[in-house]
Amino acid sequence: MNWRRVKNWLGIGVIVTLSLFAVAPVLSVVVSIYAAGAAAIASLGGLATFLTAEPPDPFATSGGVGPLLAGTLYMTALGAAAGILVGFPIGIYIGEFKRDKLSHVARGAVNMLVEFPTIAMGLFVYGMFSMVRGDVNSVLAPLSRDLSSVLGGWVTWFVGPLDFYNAYIGAAALAIVMIPYVALFTASAYASIDQPLREAAYSLSGREYKAVFTVLRKVVWRAVLASFLLGTAKIAGETAPLFFTALGNHYYAPFTGPTGAVTLWIYEAAQSSYKVQVDSAYGAAAVLLTVVLALFILAKLLGRGR
């Protein structure tokens, strides 16, 4: 009996078994969420209602995640934009500039940022914000007046003096949570580039920044895009950073005040004793997963076109 062949089949068997163990639980959770969520949405008035209505109180017979979905989409989009804007260059620095001592320190710093309890990010943003709130509002108040006289009253829902709790600091907390993930993924991607390829990029491009941001980026764009998507998915599902920044809201309200999020509602409703609220939590989770899945599919389609 060829020992190498035995090892081969054993090894592959172990890998396959372990990977099933890895994938099965998470997939089963996803499946059960969809199953429970679909049933819940049906019982709460159908998908259209669910996507626009307010969350149900214990006596309600229908409800939805309307304001919560709006809050999540808004804060996730802003947070992802900021997270990518800051995390991508940091990742490049960590991955590309291996010879700098600072790059190793920065990598350590980013590794440590991943470890922080996400509730701490929210508290940090809240602390920083309470220092700047007065001054920020002194700029935003006239700005919002000027803009709304030009564009109309709806502007005050987005731009205006900020309350103690608002969607923007929620987005900031989410951005800080996302930065280390984007940075680490980007760093891995850039670090993996073959040396010959790298030398070619540097020699062909005029400026150094062109080499790094344009040419090399195209080599690893798939991995980088994956990191953006994963990071966005992650902050779409985050709860703790929003506790002390966005606070939460059960109603449609301006983004300059307390804002709701799907995850905050799930946190509240999943611990409720009332079936209608627990159901809506599962429905909300199903909606959240679907939105993220749509994002993934969209990115894939865009990628195909390239």
Add this chain to the structure above:
Amino acid sequence: MLGLLLLLFLGFYAVSVAALIFLKFRWGMRVVGLAAVLILGSIAVMFAVYSAPALARYGLSLFTTADWDPGAERYGLLSAIVGTLISSALAIAVAMPLAVSAAVAINEFLPSQVRWVVASLLDLTAAMPTVIYGLWGRDVLGPALAAGLNALGSWLLGAEPVRTPLNLLTAGVLLAVMITPYAAAIIREGYGLIPRQIEEAIYAVGATRFEAVLIKLRYIKQYVAGGFFLALGRAMGETAAVAMVVGGNYVRLVLNPVDPGITISSLIALQFPNAANYLYMTPVLYAAALTLVLMGLVINGVALYLLYRWQV
């Protein structure tokens, strides 16, 4: 006034980064890297400043005793520290083999059309609100683990070791389930970037499938390390899910994983909402967060040291 200064500082920082990148690229990027350190530094400084009252009052005993008596304003974080170490170690020990296997299986054994579907599904789990994981852990995973271990225990040892499903083991395994996709994503990324020539060379020398996998893993070992640290960081920082399954025992130094315990992150999440009612609880919780920072520092310091030793 302070706010304006802060905003001006941020504005200057951003402008100078953009300018430097165009002009002196290396320095621009260094300033960017500095940003990461500054963010970490500010958060750590905030923790330190807010936890000062607790450190002043309790000193080192805050970290060497296990106690939680808010009425008497007596606190000790040892139980949380040990709980964090145990649950994270368990989580990593379970997650790494799973993540590596999953990444390998997806890249090696799946046809390319299916590959993207499975990979995306795995990534999707990153978006799952952690509360849902907590509920699943509390209602499904915990009882299943407890039942399984008890059956095993009564068959092998004649005793049932697990008394309640809410314990450090459940927390560790739940964490493993949650962090596997992150580690798998990084490893998968690395696996996909292995150059064709290398792969051809491996098979050219006659390696079996399994041997090829092992060689490839060694080739991308920095990705495996990257996945390891990402997963470890995530495990140490996870709050909501762990809080629901860990068992909430603050006052006893718990070394047996099947006993209820507590971790630093879940301690903060569970006690913060009512901390303002007590005089010293808020600073103690910030001190707990600071402890997590210090633990991270130690772990990353060790990693950097090992990196230098291996690379040189």
Add this chain to the structure above:
Amino acid sequence: MNMDRKLVAVVAVAVLAVAAVGVWLMSSPQMAPSPTATSSATQTTATASQSATSTATSHPVLSGTVTGAGATFPLPQIQRWSTLFREYTGGKVVVNYQGVGSGAGQSKFLNREIDFAGSDIPLTPQNYEKLKGLVYQFPEIAGSIVVAYNVPEIAYSKTGKYLNLTAEVIAKIYMGEVKQWCDPQIKALNPALADKLPCRDIIAVHRSDGSGTTAYFTLWLAKAYKPWGDAVGWGLTVKWPVDQTGRGVGGQGNPGVASAVEKTEYSVGYIEYAYYALNKKKYDDIGGIAYIRNDNDGKWYLPLPEMVQMGLSAGLERYRQKYGAYPKPDEDWNAVIQELANPPRGYPLSALSFFIVWKDYSAAGYPDAAAKAQLVREFMRYVLTTGQQSVVEGYIALPQELAQIGLSAVSQIKP
């Protein structure tokens, strides 16, 4: 050379940009130092006008937003009231309440970040000192706490009987002194079930997060069984002696404790009545809830709403006899809940939740104080009158005398 000129150009542009921003900021009229205390609804279009004919059925024309935060115990009830109040005001007033915890609620309220706070326990002595004479606090809803157990051998669906327990035995369980279900002290209270009680370790489930449920549970234990008060005390979080024996488990939230009891054999735990009431069959199959003896009148009670209200009224009466008058909404209510716990009659384990509001919103520093005060006034009035008839299942309306205390305060909220 080229590089230097470009460098100069870029720096010049940056400096000009920053300078332009600075000039624009300086010219804006809002550069006065901002007030240190600003309220949360700065974009509230709050117009409040009394309708000309105030008959018994008409109500003032209101609109705007009210933000509150705090205790999670009354969260579903407040949400219900919020929906009803919005209908009542024709869709114009939105009350947004978030469950961030009693302590967080009190501190946010102190910082003027929210308009009212919800707190399961009254203002702490420190906070009360800071706010004496500036706030009203009053209960808005009651609930009760049940002691549930998971002992399949004596499950209610099997034996048709619930377990009898007293404060002393329960305290001893949570102190680790009563270790097994077959302990003679438990048997003595339950002669009918004595031979069925198994000799298994009791796993005592408590809350891992700070909570009003814990506060009222431990307060009752402290008042009804002196050694508990001496050794452990009471509060939102306490140090459970049973934890040190390894037979204590913490669950997060009421559902956490309920689930722990459900899934841990031979366990006992205290949960909100709502959770039991909505899942009655599940608990009756694995065990049940305990009859609690009120040591003051020696009777056994189940946590039914009438029994709880009896207890609250009796406790309030005891306060009146002790202090000469009903409690006022601006005094320290810590003394009040001491009298309401372990009352002379009725189910002894009841829980309350409080609202905390400012006496004078403009004095407190809220920018749109008049409108804000009007909205808070009307909402609170609604809660304490009509609201007491729309009680969500599992919660218990306040006895009339208790609701009156809040009402008397609410109408005096200024400006």
